[in-house]
Amino acid sequence: MKKAAISLYVVVTLALMIWGFYQAIYVAPTDAMQGEIFRIIFYHVPSFAAAFTFFSVSFLGSIGFLSFRRSHPEWAQMADAWALAGAEVGVVFCTVGLTTGPIWGRRAWGIWWTWDARLTTTLVLWLIYVSYLLLRRFTAGPQMQTLAAVLGVFGALDVPIVYMANRWWRTQHPAPVFGGAEGSGMDPSMLHPFLWNMLAWFAWGILILAIRYRVERQHQKIAAREAEQALNA
Amino acid sequence: MDAKALLDHQFVVAAYSVTWIIQLGYLAWLGIKWRAQKREAARNIRDTG
Numbered sequence: 317m318k319k320a321a322i323s324l325y326v327v328v329t330l331a332l333m334i335w336g337f338y339q340a341i342y343v344a345p346t347d348a349m350q351g352e353i354f355r356i357i358f359y360h361v362p363s364f365a366a367a368f369t370f371f372s373v374s375f376l377g378s379i380g381f382l383s384f385r386r387s388h389p390e391w392a393q394m395a396d397a398w399a400l401a402g403a404e405v406g407v408v409f410c411t412v413g414l415t416t417g418p419i420w421g422r423r424a425w426g427i428w429w430t431w432d433a434r435l436t437t438t439l440v441l442w443l444i445y446v447s448y449l450l451l452r453r454f455t456a457g458p459q460m461q462t463l464a465a466v467l468g469v470f471g472a473l474d475v476p477i478v479y480m481a482n483r484w485w486r487t488q489h490p491a492p493v494f495g496g497a498e499g500s501g502m503d504p505s506m507l508h509p510f511l512w513n514m515l516a517w518f519a520w521g522i523l524i525l526a527i528r529y530r531v532e533r534q535h536q537k538i539a540a541r542e543a544e545q546a547l548n549a
Numbered sequence: 550m551d552a553k554a555l556l557d558h559q560f561v562v563a564a565y566s567v568t569w570i571i572q573l574g575y576l577a578w579l580g581i582k583w584r585a586q587k588r589e590a591a592r593n594i595r596d597t598g
Binding site: 337351352353355356359360363408411412415416419420422423520524527528530531534535537538541542 | 576589
């Protein structure tokens with residue numbers, strides 16, 4: 317039953333990805349101002365929306381680990397696995413955003429990169445979570461998870477700063493399309509393809525998040541068994 | 550298709566390709582890691598009896 321539900325989810329996700337691609341390339345009209353290049357929005361914006369969501373999962377996992385590490389060690393391990401999975405999948409989506417953005421920028425602005433507040437805070441966010449992953453990869457011992465959780469909590473503080481950057485400061489990056497000033501928004505002919513792609517990328521993100529969580533839980537179990545063997549030897 | 554539209558199209562193709570290379574590359578890496586761990590878990594259980 318569980319296997320069938322997972323298979324169904326994978327099939328639905330793949331169908332959404334194909335449908336989203338079709339909507340982005342063939343259904344959405346060409347933008348009057350930017351032309352064809354505008355179609356990058358269908359991958360660029362959902363990638364950052366997914367990255368922010370998965371960094372939030374990492375934040376909650378880190379809080380959970382710090383809260384339960386003494387009272388409920390098993391819950392703490394699960395929370396830590398969610399924290400790691402959220403950070404790693406978030407970095408993947410943030411990397412997509414940080415590579416599609418300059419490709420778009422090169423055509424729209426004539427430059428690959430500029431040190432404005434939005435781009436810089438996003439790069440800092442990416443660097444914080446890459447350092448989180450490096451910390452987990454290259455350190456060992458009982459304090460590693462605690463240090464990582466603290467970094468995960470502080471790293472997440474950059475998420476609202478990135479989100480608000482083009483509202484608080486004047487930036488090269490365009491003003492927000494959604495929830496921005498009066499007159500912001502998207503024409504329904506573009507909005508529907510955008511929402512399909514948003515749904516598709518979130519479905520994909522949840523799938524890889526769940527896989528990463530399973531892998532980490534398996535890793536924790538192997539590590540616990542090895543530690544037990546070492547104690548009994 | 551004029552020159553501007555053609556160049557725009559090439560940039561869109563580049564952005565979409567990069568996205569899929571990163572996402573599928575990560576999925577493949579996860580798959581390799583998962584298989585390696587399954588083997589390690591099986592060996593671990595076999596060694597301890």
